[in-house]
Amino acid sequence: MKALLIKYKSVVKFILTFLSVYLLLTLAYKFYLDFSLSSKYYPDYITNLVAHQSELLLETFGYNTAILPHDDEPSMKLIVEGKFVARVVEGCNSISVIILFISFIIAFASKFKMTSLYILAGSVLIYSVNLFRIAILSIGLYNYPWRRDVLHTVIFPMIIYGMVFLLWMFWVNRFSKEKKSKIHA
Template identity: 65%
Template sequence: MKKLLLKYKSVIKFILTFLAVYVVLSFSYKLYLDLSTGTDYYPDYVTHAVAQQTAHLLNTWGYHSQVLPHLDEPTMKLILNGKYIARVIEGCNSVSVIILFVAFILAFSGKFKVTVIYILSGSVFIYVVNLIRIVLLSIGLYHYPQHEAILHTVIFPAIIYGLVCFLWLVWVNRFSKIATNK
């Protein structure tokens, strides 16, 4: 047994580090959501900001859009050219995806400064791409509502998770301790 543990020490370290970081960050995020009162920024600050920034980008791209608090659930209603298009929910704000990204990077950590810079820049990049993804999804739903299922459940999740996988691959092959040892 000891021989196996020594043989797979790096794998075990990766799994334990990933799980520990993921659990701590997920618990912290859940606590943040539980403490969000939604009085000033409904339903929570990050989701509210994503909804507002989505509307701003849509307006910049020539659409008339607005977001309104949903009366029946903790979401924001996205209205595009007077038509209710979608709900911006907590799952749309990219925080859960960023938590997954950060847990992986820390589990495959490299030099401290490079790790911190990569986490910060990668998180911002994920957030921005997510905003653009929501804007494109909204435009797609407005013009092609009959394709809602494929747009929302296949294409647009593939964009965000594909980006995260790409950033992980870049990290492992360029900046992690594994890459520096080669």
């Protein structure tokens, strides 16, 4: 067993770091959500912000849009051209995806400055693409409501998780190249 741990030390370190960072960030986010119950923003500040930014983006695309608090659940109603098309719930705010992204990057960390800048840039990119995802999904739901399941459960998750995967692969390849160049120097 000890020989296996020594042989796969880097893999074990990666897994433990990933799980530790993921757990820590997830608990911090849960604490934030629990704390935000007493906030003036409904359902929480970030979800509220994402809903309103999605509204602005849809209006930029030329759609008459409104955001209203949902009466029966902690979400915001997204109304396009007078038609209720979607709910913006806590899971739509991209924070869980960003936590997953950050956990992987830290587990595969490089130099502090490079890692920090990549986390910041990647998080901003994920957040921004998520806003476009919500806006385009809402337009799709407005124009093609019978495609709701395919749009919401297949295509748009594929976009956001596909982008995160590409960011991870870019990071790993970039990190690996740095490591290889240090070995050959």
